[in-house]
Amino acid sequence: MGAEALEKVSLYWLCHLPEAGALQIRRIGELAGSFREAYYIEGTQLWKKGIFKKEENAYRFDNWKKEFSRLEEEYYRLSEKGIRFITPLDADYPKRLYSVYDYPMGLYIKGELPAEDRATAAVIGARNCRSVLSQK
Numbered sequence: 001m002g003a004e005a006l007e008k009v010s011l012y013w014l015c016h017l018p019e020a021g022a023l024q025i026r027r028i029g030e031l032a033g034s035f036r037e038a039y040y041i042e043g044t045q046l047w048k049k050g051i052f053k054k055e056e057n058a059y060r061f062d063n064w065k066k067e068f069s070r071l072e073e074e075y076y077r078l079s080e081k082g083i084r085f086i087t088p089l090d091a092d093y094p095k096r097l098y099s100v101y102d103y104p105m106g107l108y109i110k111g112e113l114p115a116e117d118r119a120t121a122a123v124i125g126a127r128n129c130r131s132v133l134s135q136k
Contacts, residue, residue, distance in 0.1 A: 003036075004089070010035040011087050012075045013068050015106040018060060023102045027051050039065060084109045 001009070014025045014035055028051060032038040043058030052058050078085055086093050086107050095116055097103040114120045 007034055007036050008085075008087060008089055009072050009075050010039060010068075011089065011105060012085055013064075013071045014038060016067070016071055017064050019057060021102060022105045024051055025105045039068065078108075082110055 011025070011029070014020065014028060017025070020028075028038045028041070028046060029035045031046070031049060031051065032041050043052070043061035044055075046052050046061060047055050047058035052061070075085065086109055087105055088098075088103070092113060093107070094113060
């Protein structure tokens, strides 16, 4: 696997990290020097740097490393379903999203993206919608 592909798979893995938002994922990548190198950082280091607010999230991060292989397989199966996972690492990532403070680190695309100058709308989903709904 090439370095670019490994970087993107690593970002896919981080995008599935429970309770991690786009800003945290971006900060993890910046601290590590790359998303691939983030795999080798200890969760306690991320907690001490203030990326994780709770110490328990540091341990959750370390345990999440066990999920890398499963998520790598999942990533490569997306194309079988006609789905692309695009990230800020990709040339076709929508430039207008960079104006959002915590722009998404990954987008699932089925079909084609509209031209940058075309007015558009998007369907946004939540990974943890069940837990959010149960709190209301």
